[in-house]
Amino acid sequence: MATLDSQRAVAVIGAGTMGAGIAQVAAMAGHPVILYDTREGAAAQAIAGIGKTLQTLASRQKVDSAQAARAVAALKPAQTLADLADCGLVVEAIVERLDAKAQLFAALEDIVSPACLLATNTSSIPVTAIGAALKHPGRLGGMHFFNPAPRLPLVEIISGLDTRPDTAQCLFDTAFAWGKSPVRARSTPGFIVNRVARPFYGEGLRLLQEQAVDAATLDYIARACGGFRMGPCELTDLIGQDVNAAVSRSVWAAFHHAPRFEPSLVQQELVDGGRLGRKAGRGFFDYADGAPAPAPSLAASQPRPDVIALFGGSPLAQALGSRLRAAGVPFQACAERGDGRVAQADEALLYLTDGRSATQRAHDLGQPATLLLDLSLDPATARCMPLAAARQCPPAAVAAATGLLQAAGLDVAPIRDVPGMVVMRTVAMLANEALDTVSQGVCSAADVDQAMRLGVNYPLGPLAWCARIGADTVGTVLTHLHAAYGERYLPCAALKSSIYSGIPLHVA
Known part of the structure; x- marks a missing residue:
């Protein structure tokens, strides 16, 4: 040494x-x-x-x-x-x-x-x-x-x-x-952590701007479903909205205003209003003595559906089955269907998000009663599941899907139907940025994952998460997000190479 x-x-x-x-x-x-x-x-x-x-x-x-x-x-x-x-x-x-x-x-x-x-x-x-x-x-x-x-x-x-x-x-x-x-x-701009972490803040802030979810619910989803230590709103309040916004502007400018680093109008309004977070006593949340703790908006209790069926052997389907069995809830175990459905609750059909909105997916499948579930760090232990319903989905189907998830012991967080939902969208963008960073020779694959786990306490490194859910899944999600929103979600060349070759970047 x-x-x-x-x-x-x-x-x-x-x-x-x-x-x-x-x-x-x-x-x-x-x-x-x-x-x-x-x-x-x-x-x-x-x-x-x-x-x-x-x-x-x-x-x-x-x-x-x-x-x-x-x-x-x-x-x-x-x-x-x-x-x-x-x-x-x-x-x-x-x-x-x-x-x-x-x-x-x-x-x-x-x-x-x-x-x-x-x-x-x-x-x-x-x-x-x-x-x-x-x-x-x-x-x-x-x-x-x-x-x-x-x-x-x-x-x-x-x-x-x-x-x-x-x-x-x-x-x-x-x-x-x-x-x-x-x-x-x-x-290079942002080095490892301040570059690769931008999507964690950026996607959360974009979801707020789209009014997909409120700040307290967004943070709860990040923690209770995604396994993150803190959600993007409470974390930026801790860092300081002005500090976080300044880093975002710096990285955005250094990358010649690449759309994926575009600063948030929601965050800028907080800065303009002096709501800088904990140090100012108010940011997304109120930190005054006696102020109520932020509470997520969760679905009201719904009755258990008469028919519950689980399809295939995906981690999400297996986890739902284990949770239902532990709760003594009967269900049918069915073979995988070609449309990729995870579960059915009465007329409601539940799918894992693939980057399309539930509304588009319902249209593409010809199934109005379509609802989407989000990615979770571990569906067997997650406390919360975001749920997005197609605009054409009947209210009874929404209630049945909610009742199924609640029967499995999950808090249900209804969110507005936006492409990619919350955790899946964030993880896909984190993985894409990590892959791009490594492919440009900024650092090794092992170092990017270690940096994100130790520097910002992510539950998994972005490349380990990519390997867990599959580069093809990340690529599909980003391709659908790109179709919906434009260049911000363009899959990087390293991700495409991993998909075409079937060879992931090595993560020690």
Whole structure:
């Protein structure tokens, strides 16, 4: 390993939340750490805060008390950049402005030794652009931590055009030695996480704009059906609507306004209205003391249908069968039908969404009583199932389908009939973006999945999810979405190659 010697000092520039977090990580790993900030007293204040945090963690036996004491003792504030002259690594965590970062690193070149490595914690600015102002850009790389840095394991190690391989390797090995799970990426807009995660926010916000579902129900579907830790509305409220919108605009502009990255008018209205999320007390949801918790809009209880039939051996049909048996509900097990139906409840025919609206599918099948079910992470344990009915579907069929799902122990979330529904649409777009990212050499297939699991807590990496449901399914969904909406949903070349060859990208 090319790990930075633990006896070498690490400097962190920027004493905000991220900079203080990185300083804590380096100090806990045994390095002397120098913290610098242009704001007078900010570095000392951050070190005091780190000390209190570590003392609390030690009292709760979350960290070793002796290690915590050594870490606090290893932290020192710097008065000027000149105090960083003997450092082996400098990590920058200042404002997200190219000019500010480039000027800082240019000044550091005249202070630190030629052997000192330079790292930027930028989340979106190309490392290549930052390094362009340096006389020796080969020693600069990206070291993108995720907030809170002491707790989240992912670090993206970014190589610009001029980053030396030994620089990237040392940053990677050092992050690993600090107890992190690093991944490698090439310097492109958004790197891995901020690029591949855009559809999670973008599709949720688009569904709100289409009035397919309300914010609380959207989040509940994402959690209780999709298995995500948080829904897009509560997550953007946590991040800050202004921050999330700014990243979206940055990625959109960097990709020359590609439609799949188009920012949301719904989110922009929140920003314009000062509803920035938790930090402002209000975003999609109200965070004032005593405000009611967001509640999803779920279907009222319906009687169990007289006739229940399940078709074929798909995971969804098998899961419904297991749940009905556990509830003591009788049903007929039938052979697979050519139209792909999953279940029948009286006259209602239920299908897994394939990217078409229920209305179009009813028309194509010549079956007015057509209803669609969404993709779920695990249909055997999901708590919720979104349900979309064709416009021509009789009310009695909607009630029968609802009664079947409720008999299987599922909350039913009725949504407006839009192509792709919620989870399927989101997962298909995540998989498409991950495939495109890997095919462009930004990162490996294994790294994109690890980054999305560790950086944003996805229940599955996008490529693992694609492999689970099949590239052909993802391709079909996107093809139908593309027909309905246009270029935003165009399947990437890597997805088409996987479909035509039958060979998925390898995910370790």
